[in-house]
Amino acid sequence: MKQVSPFPRIIRHSLQHAFQHLHFGRRRMLFQGKKNDGPDFRSIQQIAGKKQGIFQFVFHGANVGIPTRIAQKFPAEAVLFACMKLYPAIASAFLCFTGLRAQQLSPCAENELFGFCDEKGVLKIERKFQKALSFKGHLAPVVREDGYWWFINKKGHLMFNSRAWADQSPPLPVNGLFEIRYFDPIFADVKEYYNRYGLPVKVEPGAMPQADTIPYTFFSVSKATELAKSRLGTPYGADKLDCSGFMRFIFEPFGIVLPYYAREMAEKGRDIQEAELQPGDLVFYGGNPGFEKNVNHVGMVISVFKDGFEFIHASTSKGVTINKSSDTYYKSRFMFARRIFG
Numbered sequence: 001m002k003q004v005s006p007f008p009r010i011i012r013h014s015l016q017h018a019f020q021h022l023h024f025g026r027r028r029m030l031f032q033g034k035k036n037d038g039p040d041f042r043s044i045q046q047i048a049g050k051k052q053g054i055f056q057f058v059f060h061g062a063n064v065g066i067p068t069r070i071a072q073k074f075p076a077e078a079v080l081f082a083c084m085k086l087y088p089a090i091a092s093a094f095l096c097f098t099g100l101r102a103q104q105l106s107p108c109a110e111n112e113l114f115g116f117c118d119e120k121g122v123l124k125i126e127r128k129f130q131k132a133l134s135f136k137g138h139l140a141p142v143v144r145e146d147g148y149w150w151f152i153n154k155k156g157h158l159m160f161n162s163r164a165w166a167d168q169s170p171p172l173p174v175n176g177l178f179e180i181r182y183f184d185p186i187f188a189d190v191k192e193y194y195n196r197y198g199l200p201v202k203v204e205p206g207a208m209p210q211a212d213t214i215p216y217t218f219f220s221v222s223k224a225t226e227l228a229k230s231r232l233g234t235p236y237g238a239d240k241l242d243c244s245g246f247m248r249f250i251f252e253p254f255g256i257v258l259p260y261y262a263r264e265m266a267e268k269g270r271d272i273q274e275a276e277l278q279p280g281d282l283v284f285y286g287g288n289p290g291f292e293k294n295v296n297h298v299g300m301v302i303s304v305f306k307d308g309f310e311f312i313h314a315s316t317s318k319g320v321t322i323n324k325s326s327d328t329y330y331k332s333r334f335m336f337a338r339r340i341f342g
Contacts, residue, residue, distance in 0.1 A: 139153060228312045243299070299311035308326045311323060
């Protein structure tokens with residue numbers, strides 16, 4: 001029997017939008033703990049405890065219980081119930097003033113280039129695409145200069161390459177997840193999954209994508225850092241852990257497929273200014289300062305502080321190790337940073 005949500009669709013979408021933008025002090029109520037992204041509603045099933053028909057979990061510092069039948073069938077609504085239970089006035093206010101009045105963006109063209117404008121015709125996403133279709137939920141398909149359909153979010157960030165050419169139709173999600181297949185000359189047949197926010201996820205082999213029911217693994221900075229540190233001291237090249245192989249080792253468990261070479265990794269994700277760095281971002285380095293401008297090394301940021309950051313990487317001399325951005329050797333060779341998980 002088809003499951004029927006306890007919320008009408010328009011209220012579901014409005015409440016989800018409102019919930020994503022609730023602020024309390026300097027913290028945001030995000031289960032995955034990432035700035036600027038909405039919550040992964042399925043995560044309630046991963047952190048909840050079950051007792052006498054009730055899912056019990058800590059929600060923004062408070063103990064909350066949600067009926068199991070709702071938490072299991074409708075995890076998104078379970079989180080919203082919790083929000084409304086703890087903060088009914090605020091949730092209602094955001095429902096009225098944020099959710100129902102969510103910004104609508106539509107493709108708008110000039111000189112044969114497409115961008116996105118709001119209801120008043122004000123340009124919100126730069127006109128730089130060959131083609132563009134309307135947003136469906138959080139994502140819209142666009143054609144870049146490479147001739148592929150990509151998906152962007154409402155901030156204009158490129159989320160993933162669909163691998164469909166401009167003369168084809170962009171892919172549709174299968175029960176909530178985009179399945180992207182392509183051939184790589186090194187890794188052969190590659191399969192990637194992305195959720196409704198365009199974020200890469202790990203789906204276990206043989207699992208059938210079904211919205212809000214299939215368990216998948218999100219990128220976790222803490223788990224990725226823990227995994228990376230478990231290989232500290234490993235000699236360079238051992239177990240295929242050269243600088244790029246080490247990055248693939250870290251990100252593969254989360255469904256993120258990275259290219260073979262560091263210079264190709266430098267084309268994944270989106271550019272991040274050094275002031276915007278977060279743990280999990282990739283940092284790229286060149287060769288001799290002033291001479292070699294090509295990327296030839298990569299590491300992952302594990303901590304950020306006022307005057308710089310720390311990163312973990314596979315060094316040719318020390319193997320898997322941790323360095324600071326202020327270390328003379330790396331400071332002079334730093335090129336740029338990219339974010340590939342959101």
